[in-house]
Amino acid sequence: MSFFCCSCLFGQDYFPKNDGVKTTNTNYTAFTNAKIHVSSGQIINKGTLLIHNGKVISTGTNVSIPKNTKIINIEGKSIYPSFIDMYSDFGIEKPKAQPRSRSQAPQYDASRTGYYWNDHVMPENEALSKFNYDSKTAKALLDAGFGVVNTHIQDGIHRGTGALVALNTKEGNETRILKENSAQYLSFDRSATSRQAYPNSIMGSIALLRQLYNDAAWYKKGLSKTKDLSIEALNRNQDLIQIFEAGSKANALRADKIGDQFGIQYVILGGGDEYERIDEIKNTNAAFILPVNFKDAYDVENSFLTSSLALSDMRAWSQEPTNPKVLADNNISFALTTHTLKSPSEFKGKLMQAIKNGLSKEKALEALTLVPAQLLGQSTAIGTLNNGAYANFLITSGDIFEKKTKLYENWVQGQQHIVTNMNTIDIVGDYEFSVDNTTYKMTVEGDIKKLKSKITSETKTLGSKISYNNDWVQISMTTKDSTSQDFIRIVAHVENDAALKGKATLPNGNEISFSAKKSTKTEDDSEEKDKKDDDSKNSIASISYPNTAYGFKTLPKQETLLFKNATVWTNETDGILENTDVLIKNGKIVKIGKNLSDGKAQIIDATGKHLTAGIIDEHSHIATASVNEGGQNSSAEVSIEDVIDNEDIGIYRNLAGGVTSIQVLHGSATQLVDVRLL
Known part of the structure; x- marks a missing residue:
């Protein structure tokens, strides 16, 4: 079914607007002189992106620009398709577990009438019935580069259908909802909102799923004397993409075995450990959705924690960031997700770990754009900047998968979301300045919205904080005298060459002139630093079978x-x-x-x-x-x-x-x- 037939919501324009009289800009917008990544495999240098009414009209080097066009010259900058997260609970309130006292008798029967006999099976659930646009979370996702999410109710063994939602902050749900029933979702986990006792084990969940499919096939033949709204919903949506939350390589294989028995090819949410049994994972013929919640380094300086740290945990910390590369090397299709991250702001850092461990930038972009679009059957509408697709795109300072690259804007359905002002001067780098006859060196690191400063005098590191807003920098730093808690406060304007000029207030209240010049690093210096960073990363522990202490280097084979x-x-x-x-x-x-x-x-x-x-x-x-x-x-x-x-x-x-x-x-x-x- 084509994207434009999947919902009647696109043509709705009769909703009352109660936020005042506004004019709608119907002009074209052209972004010129950009490096345009039309898709993961197509790049246009010095190109033009022309958009109108939330859609891409044309991309290329010789785009015909209509008269009523707003032209934005972004020379030196890059444009990418916005990212897609196909495993999300955006806008859905997290299910709350039902309290149960010890004296309370177990619940054996279902609590609902007219539905399936087990409360943990809810194919009739629809994400839109519980969806409320969450502006705060939307901003976090937009700031991380995402423009579309596939959201669903993360509760139960059969969770019903999800909805494909554009993170358009300007318009209502009538334009945000790209597809109201985008996929069916399953897992082995019981519902948090039900107290029904069965199943209480993973083997019970597997048996229940098999029973559900058998019951659905029997019901479809018209043999049932009663009406079951759950089974009717399951059968009605059987042609949708089926997404199974496995969460581990073992559960992925268990889920695939169920799918094989009933002729269903699941898309599987992995657990990040697929690399350990990659041949078996490949034999599932499934596409995967991969979390990037790689383990942080363990604090091995703490002797108490170190004594309880298993070698398998250390192996996982070393090996998990290689998981996307291993799947790519084995030609397994996969998408990436923010699922299990504390915040979308962690996503880029985790993704950079995967890239440092061998995942190509082309595969990374594909896993965030084209692959999820194709799996969802929406590749003509999202995931690329081809003509007719939604105008969902990112404007960056350069290669989006480089640590130093800044994300300036995220446009969704032609609506602008500013992440970082494009005209903001980059002050990240090294500085040297003098205050009250003392010389200081300062290094500024991090994102513009959350900068960190390190200030030293001679060999001593001083406490310091820095903030940057509207071309003004504020710095607070301790003095060299460690016997007192005296501070020097600096307010400086950022000049075009990133030099800082302003005033410094000394501990005694006197104000003096302040200036700091940003040091200019050569390209060789930057390359040397990058090489040093690569050299400093941990070597990857080799896989063993089992992947614990004293495992075999290769899987045992029968011998004569x-x-x-x-x-x-x-x-x-x-x-x-x-x-x-x-x-x-x-x-x-x-x-x-x-x-x-x-x-x-x-x-x-x-x-x-x-x-x-x-x-x-x-x-x-x-x-x-x-x-x-x-x-x-x-x-x-x-x-x-x-x-x-x-x-x-x-x-x-x-x-x-x-x-x-x-x-x-x-x-x-x-x-x-x-x-x-x-």
């Missing part, structure tokens, strides 16, 4: 093995055989005898050693993501096979004790139906 001269305990009528050889191929014993040979076998001298069958543990609960499902009286539908954890350290500990086979069982809370044939 020949054990020579062992004492073999056959556990059969042959009894114990002395000085006997055992040949193993493809995981099985193929021959037992004396003087055996095989040219391809690895020879293992077992002289003086005993070889016996491995121990079989008939009843165990190791290597499971969940064991018990006690959410309802009979839970015979759950399967331990769904939740086997092949990386459980218990497997290796059992192997070390001689155990080679284990029957993994449910816990005692899982109730089975006793069926007997009489």
